[in-house]
Amino acid sequence: MASQEAINQYARAFVSIVSKWDDALALCDEFHDAERELTENKAAVHYFMNPSILTRDKLKMIDKLLMDAGAHEIIRRLMVTLVKNNRFNILKYLSEPIRRMLYEELGMVEVKLTVPVTLSKDMENRFQAAFEKKTGKRVILSTEVDSDIIGGAVARIGSLLIDGSLKTNLVKMREKLTGELQWH
Amino acid sequence: MKRLIVLVFLIGAPAFAAGQVPEGYWFELMAKTINAVVFFGFLFWLLKKPVANALRSQRENLTLQLENAEQKEKKAAERLSQIEKRMTGLKDEVEEILKKTDEAANREKQRILEQAKLEADKIRRIAERDIENRFRTARNELRKYMADLAVEKAQAILLEKMEIRDVENTMKQYLNELEG
Numbered sequence: 260m261a262s263q264e265a266i267n268q269y270a271r272a273f274v275s276i277v278s279k280w281d282d283a284l285a286l287c288d289e290f291h292d293a294e295r296e297l298t299e300n301k302a303a304v305h306y307f308m309n310p311s312i313l314t315r316d317k318l319k320m321i322d323k324l325l326m327d328a329g330a331h332e333i334i335r336r337l338m339v340t341l342v343k344n345n346r347f348n349i350l351k352y353l354s355e356p357i358r359r360m361l362y363e364e365l366g367m368v369e370v371k372l373t374v375p376v377t378l379s380k381d382m383e384n385r386f387q388a389a390f391e392k393k394t395g396k397r398v399i400l401s402t403e404v405d406s407d408i409i410g411g412a413v414a415r416i417g418s419l420l421i422d423g424s425l426k427t428n429l430v431k432m433r434e435k436l437t438g439e440l441q442w443h
Numbered sequence: 444m445k446r447l448i449v450l451v452f453l454i455g456a457p458a459f460a461a462g463q464v465p466e467g468y469w470f471e472l473m474a475k476t477i478n479a480v481v482f483f484g485f486l487f488w489l490l491k492k493p494v495a496n497a498l499r500s501q502r503e504n505l506t507l508q509l510e511n512a513e514q515k516e517k518k519a520a521e522r523l524s525q526i527e528k529r530m531t532g533l534k535d536e537v538e539e540i541l542k543k544t545d546e547a548a549n550r551e552k553q554r555i556l557e558q559a560k561l562e563a564d565k566i567r568r569i570a571e572r573d574i575e576n577r578f579r580t581a582r583n584e585l586r587k588y589m590a591d592l593a594v595e596k597a598q599a600i601l602l603e604k605m606e607i608r609d610v611e612n613t614m615k616q617y618l619n620e621l622e623g
Contacts, residue, residue, distance in 0.1 A: 375610050382614065389621045409601055410613030414621075423617040425601060429594050436590040 266349050270356035273337050278364040287361050290334050291354045293325065297338075298351040307347040317342045359417075368396040373403045373413040373424075390416065 273290070277283045297303050303324075307317055321342050325335040341347055362369055370390045372378075378386070383400065390398040394416060410425035 374614055376607060376614075378614075382611075382618070385618055386621075389618060393621065409598065410605065410610050412614050412617045421621070423620065425613060426598075429598055429601075432597075433590050433594040436593065437587050 262349070265346065266352050266356055269337070269341065269346070269349065270353055270360055273333070273353075273357055274360040274364055277333060278361055283361055283365065286331055286333065287358055289331055290337070290357060293328065293330050293334055293338070294350055294354050296328070297324075304347075307342060314343060314345070317347075362399065366396050367399055368394050368416060369399045369401065370394075371401050371403065371415045373405050373408060373415075375404070375406050375408050375410055375412075375424075377404055378402055386412075390414070 277286045280286065297307075306312065306320065318339060321338055322335065325338060330338075338350070341350055358369070361367075368390075370386075372386060383402065387398050387400050390400065408424035408426045409429075411423040411428070413424050413427070414421040
């Protein structure tokens, strides 16, 4: 596992630059796409992780790849730096902390909402407004449909979990019932 | 001596009484008597000491043997007395040993009974506890099973009976709680 400290350091450096730009969120998404393109390509991973290949050649290769893909200058610079410092191995762990730090920097929060059926636009807006009111931040809402939760909804805001699903209520009811039955 | 003279006359008495005493009979008788007296006197002189010694020795031996016999008898009597005493003591001792053995046996019996009772109590307590634990476990398992079954049934009913509108209502309820 790559060093968390190093990951946070690179993510913080990247976010401190892009957060001042208007297209920060788009850059974040672009970085995520570029990262996936590279880390899901086995040949690329093998090449950039190979210690017998000269760093100079790796730098030329990554630069060429990103130029061809039309990647943004800042993304290219970050990835070149990673290769130069032999830190290609932490690339796949960077997207999440970058997103989290950027949201934090921009006064935003990501809310992952799990619901049993697809939300109507009106409901989605109401959820968005409710979460923004609750967190006091601009909310990036992502929804996921999971019929297993039966009813209600589950919201994850960072490390905070607000579980109001019927499935969880049933589990709680079972625990309560089992507990009560054992005491009597 | 007197007896010897009387004896000599008695020997000649039958012949004298028959009235047929030959001549020289008395002289011959006298000579023979003297001869006999001399012979017996010599014999007496010769044998007196050894016979007396032998008799004395025999007497002494007899006395010694008698004394020994008396001593032995005394010792035997003493031993007999000791043995009798010992026998009497032995009887008491045997009775004492029997009594002590009996007491020890009773004590051991009591101890074994108490030990057995303690063991039995212990085994009973363990068994009771074990039964209670098993009963409690079984009861809890049953209750858990009942709870699981109840929840499963509730879930099945919810899945079967709930319509989209109901599901949306649960989401609205969640949203209301979030807003509220």
